Amino acid sequence: MNTDPFDTAPSNARPAANDNASIGALLRQLSREVPELFTKEIALAKAELQHSLTTLKAGVAAVAGGAMVLLAGLIILLMAAVYGLGTMMQLWLAALIVGVVTLVIGFVMVQSGKKQFEPSHFTPERTLHAVQQDKDALKRKVP
Numbered sequence: 575m576n577t578d579p580f581d582t583a584p585s586n587a588r589p590a591a592n593d594n595a596s597i598g599a600l601l602r603q604l605s606r607e608v609p610e611l612f613t614k615e616i617a618l619a620k621a622e623l624q625h626s627l628t629t630l631k632a633g634v635a636a637v638a639g640g641a642m643v644l645l646a647g648l649i650i651l652l653m654a655a656v657y658g659l660g661t662m663m664q665l666w667l668a669a670l671i672v673g674v675v676t677l678v679i680g681f682v683m684v685q686s687g688k689k690q691f692e693p694s695h696f697t698p699e700r701t702l703h704a705v706q707q708d709k710d711a712l713k714r715k716v717p
Contacts, residue, residue: 600715604715611708615701615704615705615708618698618700618701618704619698619701622698622699622700622701623698626698629690630690630691632690633687633688633689633690633691634687635687636683636684636686636687636690637684637687637688639683639687640680640681640682640683640684640685640686640687641680641684642680643676643679643680643683644676644677644680644681644684645680646676646680647673647674647675647676647677647679647680648673648677650669650672650673650676651669651670651673651674651677653669653673654667654669654670654672654673657669658670
């Protein structure tokens with residue numbers, strides 16, 4: 575027996591009303607969940623960008639350190655040239671060897687720091703993957 579006094583629909587029309595109610599409920603649920611989903615995606619992107627910023631800082635420090643060592647090597651090489659031209663003794667040869675070794679070390683440091691600047695380090699891969707999954711899930715739910 576019909577227990578709802580306001581329900582005037584025949585019993586055979588009931589499934590269609592349930593379908594409409596289900597669609598309405600799904601749309602309400604979707605309207606609640608989508609902003610929450612985007613908020614979480616933004617938080618994930620923010621966390622990944624903070625990690626990328628930390629990597630960038632480390633790369634900048636390595637490049638700065640390498641640049642200082644290169645500068646020291648250049649100064650030593652210049653001192654070697656001065657000693658070589660001024661005295662033509664073994665002192666200049668020692669300074670030249672130290673300068674070359676310092677330049678090589680500085681070059682290696684700069685090259686290792688440069689690797690931190692590769693574009694792949696700055697791509698929020700987890701966020702992009704999560705957004706793609708969300709997009710796929712929405713496509714499955716919304717006809």
